Amino acid sequence: MISFFQANGAELILKIWQHIYLSFISLGLGIIVAVPIAIGLTRAKKIAGFVIGLASVLQTVPSMALLALMIPIFGIGSLPAIVALFIYSLLPILRNTYIGLNNVDPSVLDAAKGIGMSNMQSIIQVELKLAAPVIMAGIRLSATFVIAWATLASYIGAGGLGDFIFNGLNLYRSDLILAGSVPVILLALITDYILGKIEYVLTPKSIRV
Amino acid sequence: MLLSLEHLHKEYPGHKVAVNDVSLDIEAGEFVCFIGTSGSGKTTVLRMINRMLMQTSGTILINGEDTSKLDPVKLRRKLGYVIQNIGLMPHMTIRENITLVPKLLKWSQEKRNTKAVELIKLAQLPEEFLDRYPSELSGGQQQRIGVVRAFAADQDIILMDEPFGALDPITRESLQDLVQDLQQRLGKTFIFVTHDMDEALKLATKVVIMDGGEVMQIDSPENILKHPANDFVTNLIGEERLIQARPSVTSVGQIMLKSPIYITQDQPLPVALKTMHKSRVDTLLVTSDNRELRGVLDIETLNDEFNSGKTVGDIMDDKVFYVFEQSIVRDTVNRILKLGYKNVPVVNKDRQLVGIVTRATIVDMVYNALWSQDEDANDQTQIGNKEADIDD
Numbered sequence: 001m002i003s004f005f006q007a008n009g010a011e012l013i014l015k016i017w018q019h020i021y022l023s024f025i026s027l028g029l030g031i032i033v034a035v036p037i038a039i040g041l042t043r044a045k046k047i048a049g050f051v052i053g054l055a056s057v058l059q060t061v062p063s064m065a066l067l068a069l070m071i072p073i074f075g076i077g078s079l080p081a082i083v084a085l086f087i088y089s090l091l092p093i094l095r096n097t098y099i100g101l102n103n104v105d106p107s108v109l110d111a112a113k114g115i116g117m118s119n120m121q122s123i124i125q126v127e128l129k130l131a132a133p134v135i136m137a138g139i140r141l142s143a144t145f146v147i148a149w150a151t152l153a154s155y156i157g158a159g160g161l162g163d164f165i166f167n168g169l170n171l172y173r174s175d176l177i178l179a180g181s182v183p184v185i186l187l188a189l190i191t192d193y194i195l196g197k198i199e200y201v202l203t204p205k206s207i208r209v
Numbered sequence: 210m211l212l213s214l215e216h217l218h219k220e221y222p223g224h225k226v227a228v229n230d231v232s233l234d235i236e237a238g239e240f241v242c243f244i245g246t247s248g249s250g251k252t253t254v255l256r257m258i259n260r261m262l263m264q265t266s267g268t269i270l271i272n273g274e275d276t277s278k279l280d281p282v283k284l285r286r287k288l289g290y291v292i293q294n295i296g297l298m299p300h301m302t303i304r305e306n307i308t309l310v311p312k313l314l315k316w317s318q319e320k321r322n323t324k325a326v327e328l329i330k331l332a333q334l335p336e337e338f339l340d341r342y343p344s345e346l347s348g349g350q351q352q353r354i355g356v357v358r359a360f361a362a363d364q365d366i367i368l369m370d371e372p373f374g375a376l377d378p379i380t381r382e383s384l385q386d387l388v389q390d391l392q393q394r395l396g397k398t399f400i401f402v403t404h405d406m407d408e409a410l411k412l413a414t415k416v417v418i419m420d421g422g423e424v425m426q427i428d429s430p431e432n433i434l435k436h437p438a439n440d441f442v443t444n445l446i447g448e449e450r451l452i453q454a455r456p457s458v459t460s461v462g463q464i465m466l467k468s469p470i471y472i473t474q475d476q477p478l479p480v481a482l483k484t485m486h487k488s489r490v491d492t493l494l495v496t497s498d499n500r501e502l503r504g505v506l507d508i509e510t511l512n513d514e515f516n517s518g519k520t521v522g523d524i525m526d527d528k529v530f531y532v533f534e535q536s537i538v539r540d541t542v543n544r545i546l547k548l549g550y551k552n553v554p555v556v557n558k559d560r561q562l563v564g565i566v567t568r569a570t571i572v573d574m575v576y577n578a579l580w581s582q583d584e585d586a587n588d589q590t591q592i593g594n595k596e597a598d599i600d601d
Contacts, residue, residue, distance in 0.1 A: 111297070114285060116282050130300055207299060
């Protein structure tokens with residue numbers, strides 16, 4: 001164990017860093033894109049079904065295939081991996097944000113508009129706050145997906161903990177496989193824990209369960 | 210004119226007409242109730258006033274300003290708005306909820322806090338409630354907050370869309386009292402939508418009855434009860450309510466006995482005794498020569514003073530309770546019953562005696578109100594409410 005760390009410690013830390021970098025950038029982009037789209041969809045319910053359907057279709061593309069499809073467009077390296085992971089992160093966030101916003105009591109929205117809140121004020125001060133737990137659940141789900149699938153990014157040369165796992169598989173070395181997968185699991189658990197804390201803070205006191 | 214609706218028309222796609230040619234002028238301080246069945250367009254009219262809906266044609270003027278040319282968000286901040294489902298923000302404290310509009314208007318924190326305290330008092334709720342969340346309050350308490358929220362930025366016009374429809378009867382009544390109190394105290398103008406006729410009759414100074422998007426009748430509650438414009442209005446008010454309403458719209462002059470027993474004040478006492486004996490009464494009303502009511506003389510006083518040689522005017526009791534001919538029976542009934550008078554003289558504007566209301570007359574009224582469903586024809590003549598047949 002100690003000798004393993006002595007031999008691979010520096011590389012492990014680099015891979016963990018690459019993994020965090022890949023997954024968090026994709027997740028961040030996913031949030032930045034999916035939340036505003038979902039807000040837009042609540043104002044244009046006619047196309048909501050179509051857009052969410054499209055996101056669901058993207059979700060069903062096998063992950064290996066999606067990564068491979070990125071190569072002709074973006075080449076190899078971290079860019080295609082980030083794009084692919086970003087596409088995967090969209091659906092849970094999009095769907096949960098849309099559902100969360102749609103579930104806000106219509107009479108609260110009617111009152112917000114009726115007493116003179118602008119559309120923006122209603123979204124920021126009322127809708128997003130009340131939908132926060134549902135939106136955060138979507139983000140946590142996406143985070144877990146993205147961290148798990150970022151291992152596959154190693155196939156298109158993006159690095160990350162997948163490098164250890166695939167090396168281990170190729171060389172029949174279980175210590176390398178473990179050195180890749182245990183940090184992935186820990187990373188997913190820790191991220192989920194932190195996001196859980198953020199969810200708690202963002203959820204208004206009166207609607208915490 | 211504070212608020213004018215001019216030929217409002219609202220049509221939904223597929224030529225579904227929700228509101229057709231509604232015109233109405235509302236003065237400051239009025240309490241206007243829109244009433245009608247579901248789909249009558251009453252809520253649509255209300256929501257067009259604060260531009261939650263846009264009319265297809267027609268204009269709405271507030272203080273002479275065309276609302277379609279105003280920014281809807283700014284317009285809504287000037288109009289109080291209370292809805293049936295309360296619509297308090299569940300994630301905000303009561304304090305934040307009632308001062309939401311002031312916050313949107315960028316009042317200082319200090320000014321908002323003062324306002325919050327003032328408003329919670331208006332709602333007749335304890336100050337501790339300010340730091341609670343809506344879910345910690347009962348439905349009735351929440352709607353009290355919903356009501357006072359509409360006053361937070363000193364809005365002059367308060368729009369209420371069936372605000373008490375979802376509350377139990379007792380809570381509803383206490384909230385109606387609150388609204389009535391606020392109207393009288395603050396002199397605001399209310400536009401109130403309801404489907405509860407009792408509520409409309411209790412609160413309104415002007416009732417607008419709507420059906421199928423059109424106005425059936427606009428009038429004071431009294432006049433609507435007295436002269437329903439058509440069969441729809443009669444049905445909406447309900448037969449029972451029309452009958453029960455009679456005491457409240459009938460004047461004393463319509464039910465009084467027109468030949469009271471009276472004596473002028475300069476008569477000697479033996480004449481008074483004779484009059485009592487002849488008419489078989491124990492009390493005489495005393496008037497001046499021109500029938501102006503001066504007092505009352507009863508048999509005990511007459512007996513005590515019989516041989517004193519005084520006149521009726523000397524020994525009468527000049528503290529006499531009377532009612533005016535034009536006053537409403539309902540008030541009179543209460544006073545007669547509560548004060549225990551056997552009878553009450555009725556005078557005209559010049560205090561001249563014109564009639565008398567006795568307990569027997571009141572018994573007739575109550576009897577007719579309760580039983581007249583079977584004997585309606587009989588009842589009509591008794592009460593003399595002949596205008597009930599509407600043709601004007």
